Amino acid sequence: MNGAEALIETLRQCGVEICFANPGTSEMQLVAALDSHTGIRPILGLFEGVVTGAADGYGRMADKPAATLLHLGPGLGNGLANLHNARRAASPVINLIGDHATYHLHHDAPLTSDAAGVAGPMSDWVCTARSSRDLPQAGAAAYAAAMHYPGAVASLIIPADHAWTEGSAAAAPHPMPVVPAVPVDIVMQAADALKSATGAKALFLGGRALRADALHQAGRIAAATGARLICETFPARMERGAGRVAVERLPYFGEQAADYLKDFETIIFVGAEPPVSFFAYPEKPSWLSPPDAQLVRLASKREDSLGALTALAEALNAPAEPALVQAPGTPPVMDGPLNAMNLGAIVAALLPDNAIVSDEAATAGLATFPMSAGAAPHDWMTLTGGAIGQGLPVAIGAAVACPDRKVLALQADGSGMYTCQALWTMAREQLDVTTIILNNGSYAILNIELSRVGVQNPGPKALSMLSLRDPVLDWVSISQGMGVPAVRVTTAAELTDALTDALAHKGPRLIEAII
Structure with missing residues (x-):
């Protein structure tokens, strides 16, 4: 060997x-x-x-x-x-x-x-x-x-x-690492902080704390204390939808996030660190937690979030049933040309039970996450590290790991070009991935960021570096050239029909949604 x-x-x-x-x-x-x-x-x-x-x-x-x-x-x-x-x-x-x-x-x-x-x-x-x-x-x-x-x-x-070189032999597997448990005194510190808090309080959740079993325990804590449940802006994997404990998502832009958190007097962190702004901006905050708030780290990302939340719920004598359970229901779909709102409503309404969503939709998909809160139970994965070009490859991995579940990739057009070769692998392996390309012909987030860093009246050269319209990307041709059947849609009715058809069939499909 x-x-x-x-x-x-x-x-x-x-x-x-x-x-x-x-x-x-x-x-x-x-x-x-x-x-x-x-x-x-x-x-x-x-x-x-x-x-x-x-x-x-x-x-x-x-x-x-x-x-x-x-x-x-x-x-x-x-x-x-x-x-x-x-x-x-x-x-x-x-x-x-x-x-x-x-x-x-x-x-x-x-x-x-x-x-x-x-x-x-x-x-x-x-x-x-x-x-x-x-x-x-x-x-x-x-x-x-x-x-x-x-x-x-x-x-x-x-x-x-x-x-x-010959002469080798297989090695025995190593013992698996023990999951680090949170010390009892830290659990009691978090319990005391929640019980003594007189103002607004929250659990700030990330990592494994966003799985359904851990969220159930967080919901019990919310029922016992009135704490709100907030998650990091870009979670690796969140189990959400009707019947699961609902979590609020921290806004992306730093000043909005700081304003969102400003009234909390006590924040307990589980599976996440205190949030900071994605980038530095002139005269805008980097540290987002309120400066006078009591911050308690119950469990780091590498400690047992489920065990910590369960122990905290027991220390608080929390009720068996959680608060904040998401009711079923999705917003009505408004007909007409496609925009972020009716696209989000359509996706929410049609999302299959137990689906997996790979979300790199960027600005054009901002409405889809909140609109799908009451959709059928599903997993939602996001761009954890901010390095674009993740969405389509992550969808491949999810489909390989869970071949019996439908994967929906919500993909912005610009970041999709970083790894569009992923479509070929989807076709070769016949993976059950439906991709919606949100085509707005722009790196739209960078147009926003240009003004946020203080650039006034950008000229044609600056704007040309953020535009994808010369030439226009033809995602239907790109997809078909990689072996994935594709259609282009421009209205809510067309997207409803195309997505219904794609979800009804096994194997890869692509829908280019013109926003």
Whole structure:
């Protein structure tokens, strides 16, 4: 057994079932090992950002890692933006990064790079295998590192000679990391803060605190204390919809978020840190929590949110039934040309039970999230790290992780172009993903940001850098060229018909919605 074969068998024994791949010459031994192994399914992506984003989406939904297969430092570099998003989401991911044979590195061949240096900023754990026998041991360690609660990005660099050298053997899986529990005294500190608060109070939730079981406990706390439930602006995965405990979402723009929070005297943080503005702006706040508020961290992102919320509910003698349970119902659909409001109402009305939404809709999709609060129960995933080009790849990963659930990708036109190759993988794998491209012909958020940083009366050169209208993007042609059937819609009635048809069929579909 060579090193590559031993590594792949080790990962299979650990629990890896999927490898999202964009390999090159230095990974051919790993390609051959996957070819001869029935336990791990390889899925090709035409760009490394698709590969890493798909692994992120898979990890969010499966709560265990897929592997990626990437070509040296430059190939890894192409995937770093979505690894940034994955790391911010605390998604479990294992990157397998080929490298030159150890004896070839000193020749400084064209693709030679510091692969570990490239991996470091977007990884929680980095290791370079030391030999063919060490390679499977490193693979087992990578899996354990990726499973560090709630998930982590582990990057394993694999010299080519370690992959092809014979004499290796599979390694036993490592014991899984223990989920860190919140100390009892911290639970009591949070309970005392809520009981003694005389003004407005809130639980600020993120990470695993936004799963349905944890939200149930948060709803019990709300019933006992009157606390409002607020979540971070860009959650990795939120379980929401009719019958689940509803959560308010913090606004995106810093001054709006600061105004939203200004009256709270006590805020308990669970699975999230105190929020800060996405960017700095002239004469606008970066720290968003009220300066005089009592802030209590009940559980960090890497501590057991469900256990902490359950313990807090018990400490408060909270009722068994939660408050703030979302009633079913969606807004009426207004006919006419498509806009953000009727698009949001249509999506909310037609969203299937147990659907998964990958939301990178940006400005044109702002109404869809609040309008879908009372839709059928579903999962909602967002752009955790702010690096655009996530939405379509994350939808791939979700569809692979949950093949029995419908995935809906809400995708802005500009950010969709970053990873439009994802459509080809959807077609190749016949993934059950319906994509709605919200085409407004612009990087609309940047037009807003231009004025927010103080630029007055921008000229034609500045505006041209934010426009997508010369030439106009034809998403129907792009999609069909990648193998995904597509239609263009301009009215509410057309979108209703197209979305109804797409959701009724298995397999990938794309709807270009002209906003």
